Amino acid sequence: MKSIKGVFLKQLYDFLRQPTILISIILMPILALLMSFIIEPYDEGVSVGLGVVIMFAPMFLAFGPISVASNAIAEDIEYKRLRFLMMAGVKSWHYLAATIIFVMLISVVPILIFGFIGGFGFTDFLIFFAAMIFGSLVSIIVGATIGLISKSVQQAGSITIGAGMLLGMLPMLAAFNETFANIAQFLFTYQIGEIMMPGANILRAVLIIAANTVVFFGLFVWAFARQGLKRVPACTQVK
Amino acid sequence: MISMQKIDKSFGNKQVLNQISFEIPRETIFGLLGPSGSGKTTIINILTEQIAPNAGVSRVDAQPFEIGLMLDDDGLYERLTVANNLKIFATIYGLPNNAGLDIARSVELDGEMNTPVNKLSRGMRSRVALARAVIHKPKVLFLDEPTSNLDPVTARKIHGLIRNLREAGTTIFLTTHNMQEAVDLCDTIALLSQGKVIEQGDPKEICKKHNSYKTIPDLESVFVNLTGIKLD
Ligand SMILES: Nc1ncnc2c1ncn2[C@@H]1O[C@H](COP(=O)(O)OP(=O)(O)OP(=O)(O)O)[C@@H](O)[C@H]1O
Numbered sequence: 001m002k003s004i005k006g007v008f009l010k011q012l013y014d015f016l017r018q019p020t021i022l023i024s025i026i027l028m029p030i031l032a033l034l035m036s037f038i039i040e041p042y043d044e045g046v047s048v049g050l051g052v053v054i055m056f057a058p059m060f061l062a063f064g065p066i067s068v069a070s071n072a073i074a075e076d077i078e079y080k081r082l083r084f085l086m087m088a089g090v091k092s093w094h095y096l097a098a099t100i101i102f103v104m105l106i107s108v109v110p111i112l113i114f115g116f117i118g119g120f121g122f123t124d125f126l127i128f129f130a131a132m133i134f135g136s137l138v139s140i141i142v143g144a145t146i147g148l149i150s151k152s153v154q155q156a157g158s159i160t161i162g163a164g165m166l167l168g169m170l171p172m173l174a175a176f177n178e179t180f181a182n183i184a185q186f187l188f189t190y191q192i193g194e195i196m197m198p199g200a201n202i203l204r205a206v207l208i209i210a211a212n213t214v215v216f217f218g219l220f221v222w223a224f225a226r227q228g229l230k231r232v233p234a235c236t237q238v239k
Numbered sequence: 240m241i242s243m244q245k246i247d248k249s250f251g252n253k254q255v256l257n258q259i260s261f262e263i264p265r266e267t268i269f270g271l272l273g274p275s276g277s278g279k280t281t282i283i284n285i286l287t288e289q290i291a292p293n294a295g296v297s298r299v300d301a302q303p304f305e306i307g308l309m310l311d312d313d314g315l316y317e318r319l320t321v322a323n324n325l326k327i328f329a330t331i332y333g334l335p336n337n338a339g340l341d342i343a344r345s346v347e348l349d350g351e352m353n354t355p356v357n358k359l360s361r362g363m364r365s366r367v368a369l370a371r372a373v374i375h376k377p378k379v380l381f382l383d384e385p386t387s388n389l390d391p392v393t394a395r396k397i398h399g400l401i402r403n404l405r406e407a408g409t410t411i412f413l414t415t416h417n418m419q420e421a422v423d424l425c426d427t428i429a430l431l432s433q434g435k436v437i438e439q440g441d442p443k444e445i446c447k448k449h450n451s452y453k454t455i456p457d458l459e460s461v462f463v464n465l466t467g468i469k470l471d
């Protein structure tokens with residue numbers, strides 16, 4: 001517990017001092033809020049608020065939690081900081097659990113903002129909230145996997161942008177292009193938007209999200225089994 | 240307290256350590272001396288179980304959390320303040336809230352508590368790394384070149400701190416290429432050259448034995464005589 005608390009504090013302090021990472025978490029809800037004021041009503045079935053949420057919530061899942069998780073883990077590995085934590089008794093699972101819990105918690109605020117913009121009724125809000133929390137978890141797992149496999153923070157950043165494009169832009173472009181829609185429908189980010197559509201096929205969405213979870217969690221386990229947190233010596237460079 | 244017996248270590252086909260043996264009694268300061276690339280950091284990595292030797296036995300009589308570690312790669316959180324860096328480790332060790340400030344005071348950094356680590360001078364940064372290494376009052380402390388790149392005044396402060404830790408019951412293992420530091424500070428030393436321990440014992444005795452005890456014990460010339468290698 002002490003270990004988890006210590007790592008949690010580290011991630012919190014570091015997050016607060018990194019404006020670029022902070023932005024990745026608050027950008028999408030703020031954009032969504034602005035858009036909800038700007039956009040004129042355009043569809044009978046879907047309110048402006050809901051339309052904006054369906055567009056931006058997947059983008060948040062694709063860029064927010066992923067970035068925070070991958071950046072934090074990649075940096076601690078690159079700068080060989082984990083050795084000191086491990087010597088102090090922090091286990092790999094303490095480190096990962098603390099990091100995941102931290103990113104989960106900071107994702108709650110944007111989710112609540114989306115919930116507000118969406119103007120949901122009580123039941124719909126609960127469904128939306130549960131779906132987004134679960135989506136954030138999957139997103140964090142993807143970010144953690146990227147952090148584990150990257151050789152540097154910079155590399156993690158590039159992979160994160162690639163993953164974000166795939167998970168975030170596809171669902172958005174799906175609205176304009178059928179090919180994109182056909183691919184995007186298999187992404188959890190798309191299905192989380194779908195769930196909120198009137199008359200959505202909830203069962204299908206849940207199954208796809210579950211399948212995504214299995215795949216991404218599997219990748220995470222693979223990445224961890226491969227190198228762990230790279231507890232290699234913080235040794236000298238070969239001269 | 241700390242010992243190595245007949246340790247061999249190679250990287251690829253390059254033998255870095257060759258039959259290294261030594262024994263360090265508790266509550267003493269042990270200095271491992273040798274030129275760059277002689278295998279000092281590798282020995283610390285083996286003792287702290289970061290890498291496995293090819294042969295031989297190493298032992299440290301302490302649990303991992305009773306060990307303190309200060310390395311060249313200091314692993315500090317650069318953007319975080321001194322206070323927050325220390326707070327994180329105080330939390331992990333379950334220490335009281337004032338532990339960070341207390342330890343910062345002992346390395347004279349209590350005035351810099353709210354400075355981010357990346358804004359500190361090199362000497363200050365080393366002291367933060369040292370403070371973090373000793374915040375939990377470890378039984379065994381490993382210091383990899385704790386005073387390299389420090390000005391003499393700061394180095395002397397760190398020497399004082401290391402002595403205090405020994406008085407408080409800590410066993411200290413340090414590496415250095417500074418011969419004078421070894422003579423002034425260490426109870427016992429081992430001279431390492433090309434992966435072998437070529438001499439070990441009380442540094443002043445070693446100097447006497449090799450007739451290099453002028454007005455001050457001159458370990459440097461002993462080393463040069465023994466190895467033919469001149470240190471910078
Ligand atoms: N992980 C590694 N892979 C390959 N070679 C290594 C590795 N770690 C160390 N070496 C080699 O082992 C030798 C000893 O290295 P080591 O870092 O222990 O020396 P050192 O005495 O600490 O030097 P310095 O005073 O410069 O810190 C060097 O030649 C180095 O290149």
Ligand SMILES: [Mg+2]
Binds near residue numbers: 236279280281
């Ligand atoms: Mg070294």
